[in-house]
Amino acid sequence: MPDNKVNKAVVCPMCGELGKAEIYTSVNVTKAPGFRPRVLEGELFSWTCPNCNYNARLTYPILYNDMKNRFMIYLIPKVDRFQLCDKELEEKYGNLRNISKRVVPDFNSFKEKIFIFESGLDDMAVELTKVAISQTVSKKLDGAEVNEGYLSMYDRESNTMGFTYFTGEERSPYVQTARLEIYGKSKDIVETFAIKDKKLKGFIKIDREWAENILYRYKRNKQIEKLNRIKT
Numbered sequence: 046m047p048d049n050k051v052n053k054a055v056v057c058p059m060c061g062e063l064g065k066a067e068i069y070t071s072v073n074v075t076k077a078p079g080f081r082p083r084v085l086e087g088e089l090f091s092w093t094c095p096n097c098n099y100n101a102r103l104t105y106p107i108l109y110n111d112m113k114n115r116f117m118i119y120l121i122p123k124v125d126r127f128q129l130c131d132k133e134l135e136e137k138y139g140n141l142r143n144i145s146k147r148v149v150p151d152f153n154s155f156k157e158k159i160f161i162f163e164s165g166l167d168d169m170a171v172e173l174t175k176v177a178i179s180q181t182v183s184k185k186l187d188g189a190e191v192n193e194g195y196l197s198m199y200d201r202e203s204n205t206m207g208f209t210y211f212t213g214e215e216r217s218p219y220v221q222t223a224r225l226e227i228y229g230k231s232k233d234i235v236e237t238f239a240i241k242d243k244k245l246k247g248f249i250k251i252d253r254e255w256a257e258n259i260l261y262r263y264k265r266n267k268q269i270e271k272l273n274r275i276k277t
């Protein structure tokens with residue numbers, strides 16, 4: 046068995062039979078491109094009970110490595126750490142320069158990161174843009190709650206990107222497009238306020254919480270500049 050594959054005991058949630066599943070702890074889509082669709086379509090996480098044929102979705106940590114596009118995404122279900130920097134990982138991947146390394150807590154964020162990096166975008170700037178646009182969406186919907194959203198479209202030719210948000214208590218999907226200028230502005234903010242994060246070691250979590258933090262620093266700085274102008 047290759048070193049990225051392990052056997053895991055699974056108890057069928059339907060009939061209680063103890064079975065086993067072969068799971069991948071990591072996939073390298075540059076060396077084995079066939080894994081990309083298997084991951085994205087969820088096939089790799091699907092398990093069928095040999096006793097009753099019940100189909101279950103397994104959740105387990107998996108490291109996705111795209112050497113060609115220079116990114117690695119570590120999906121660790123429900124991870125709540127901002128930075129993952131364990132010794133073994135650093136020894137294995139620490140010497141890789143200019144590789145974006147991210148950790149994500151769920152499958153949707155995992156798929157989104159893959160889409161962002163394959164499109165050649167900066168995920169930090171995308172997160173900032175997403176927060177900015179979510180405020181526009183909330184205003185349009187009379188202040189409805191807009192917490193979760195994903196980049197769902199990117200078109201360089203028409204100069205637009207689109208986000209799908211889940212809004213209100215019913216979590217109805219809402220698609221909002223934006224011009225790339227907002228993304229450009231977000232990139233400038235990243236260059237000024239997130240330089241330190243760009244140099245962090247290990248796998249880091251770049252999400253809404255992170256983006257709100259950066260935007261807070263950006264706005265506070267703008268206020269300080271304004272105050273200084275008044276003083277002098």
Ligand SMILES: [Zn+2]
Nearest residue numbers: 057060094097
């Ligand atoms: Zn079963």
